[in-house]
Amino acid sequence: MPATDRWKEDEGLLERLRKGAPGAVEELLRLYQGKIFSLAMSILKNESDAEEATQDVFMTVIRKVNTFKGNSAFYSWIYRICVNTCLMRLRGRRRGDTVAIEDFMPVFTEEGMHASPVDDWSKEVERKALNEELGKMIRKFTEELSEKYRVVFVLSDIEGLSNEETAKILGMSVPAVKSRLHRARLYLREQLSRYLQEGKAD
Amino acid sequence: MNCKELAYLLADYLDGSMDPRIRAELDEHIARCKACMIFAKTYRLTCRKAAELRGDIHYEIPDEVQERLTAFLVSAARKFPGQMDDYRRQAERECEEKVLAFCRAAVEGKLSSMAAIMMDGHIAVCPKCREYFVVLRSAHADLCLPPREILEHVVRLLESLPPGEEFFLV
Ligand SMILES: [Zn+2]
Numbered sequence: 081m082p083a084t085d086r087w088k089e090d091e092g093l094l095e096r097l098r099k100g101a102p103g104a105v106e107e108l109l110r111l112y113q114g115k116i117f118s119l120a121m122s123i124l125k126n127e128s129d130a131e132e133a134t135q136d137v138f139m140t141v142i143r144k145v146n147t148f149k150g151n152s153a154f155y156s157w158i159y160r161i162c163v164n165t166c167l168m169r170l171r172g173r174r175r176g177d178t179v180a181i182e183d184f185m186p187v188f189t190e191e192g193m194h195a196s197p198v199d200d201w202s203k204e205v206e207r208k209a210l211n212e213e214l215g216k217m218i219r220k221f222t223e224e225l226s227e228k229y230r231v232v233f234v235l236s237d238i239e240g241l242s243n244e245e246t247a248k249i250l251g252m253s254v255p256a257v258k259s260r261l262h263r264a265r266l267y268l269r270e271q272l273s274r275y276l277q278e279g280k281a282d
Numbered sequence: 283m284n285c286k287e288l289a290y291l292l293a294d295y296l297d298g299s300m301d302p303r304i305r306a307e308l309d310e311h312i313a314r315c316k317a318c319m320i321f322a323k324t325y326r327l328t329c330r331k332a333a334e335l336r337g338d339i340h341y342e343i344p345d346e347v348q349e350r351l352t353a354f355l356v357s358a359a360r361k362f363p364g365q366m367d368d369y370r371r372q373a374e375r376e377c378e379e380k381v382l383a384f385c386r387a388a389v390e391g392k393l394s395s396m397a398a399i400m401m402d403g404h405i406a407v408c409p410k411c412r413e414y415f416v417v418l419r420s421a422h423a424d425l426c427l428p429p430r431e432i433l434e435h436v437v438r439l440l441e442s443l444p445p446g447e448e449f450f451l452v
Contacts, residue, residue, distance in 0.1 A: 113348060138351070188284075205327055215335050
């Protein structure tokens with residue numbers, strides 16, 4: 081759906097939610113329940129947590145719909161509430177095992193040259209048989225990222241939002257989003273590189 | 283341009299937002315540096331593989347979850363119109379408490395570094411807030427809720443902090 085149509089649809093919905101019109105909540109859920117649940121799953125990685133978070137998100141949306149200012153798009157407001165709710169839940173939870181992203185950044189000599197040889201694994205990756213396993217590995221590596229990077233990666237590369245949209249939802253600047261996204265990708269590249277090299281050695 | 287600089291410019295290089303002159307420099311480096319050629323190639327491939335997973339990683343909401351949520355939320359919302367004013371008042375109260383806590387932290391120098399930077403940025407361009415906080419800091423007066431206009435600016439500042447980030451030092 082083109083952005084302008086989505087915007088119009090949202091605006092009408094917003095008005096009806098504010099008035100408490102019949103069917104408005106059902107429509108809100110029809111449009112956003114699946115998306116919000118999926119986003120919550122990507123961050124929380126647990127179905128019952130994601131269900132509770134989704135419930136909290138929509139309770140917040142219904143309660144606060146009167147305070148929504150309309151200076152950002154409605155969906156980005158809902159996404160933001162979702163990210164906030166999920167991060168709050170994560171904080172209350174024992175921290176899962178996350179990796180130190182610094183350990184996966186490329187290393188350079190003092191002259192700024194690559195300090196170790198860069199392995200070309202593009203051919204291995206293109207081999208079809210590897211695809212499913214590779215997908216699993218990418219998922220696993222992503223889940224090991226700390227939330228700071230994972231949330232940006234999830235919104236931009238999994239949800240497919242633009243850097244501008246992600247920035248708005250997270251209340252960050254576009255350059256800050258880009259820099260986190262870039263680091264997440266550098267990390268993933270390095271993880272894939274190590275993983276594929278191990279496979280070669282076997 | 284060296285390999286290190288190139289590695290940190292790759293995202294701009296790939297999304298096309300790069301200045302053409304820098305792009306030319308990058309192309310030139312890649313043409314004569316095999317390590318960077320491979321690095322750029324595998325970086326691009328990483329992005330592509332992650333994007334291919336997009337549909338895959340999408341978590342479907344199970345039917346029973348959907349039914350449960352819908353039933354709960356629709357009935358919660360039905361009780362809602364009567365409670366609207368309560369909620370609104372409660373939201374307002376929470377907001378005012380937060381603004382007050384922010385002012386206190388600002389006066390006592392206990393803002394988080396992120397909040398302090400944003401605050402400095404704001405008062406640099408907003409004379410009203412600058413004046414208000416200068417007086418507040420010097421007067422050692424009892425803290426009370428700032429006037430509407432300043433309150434709104436503080437609220438906007440609080441809203442633009444990254445999610446999950448507290449505005450005070452812990
Ligand atoms: Zn190089």
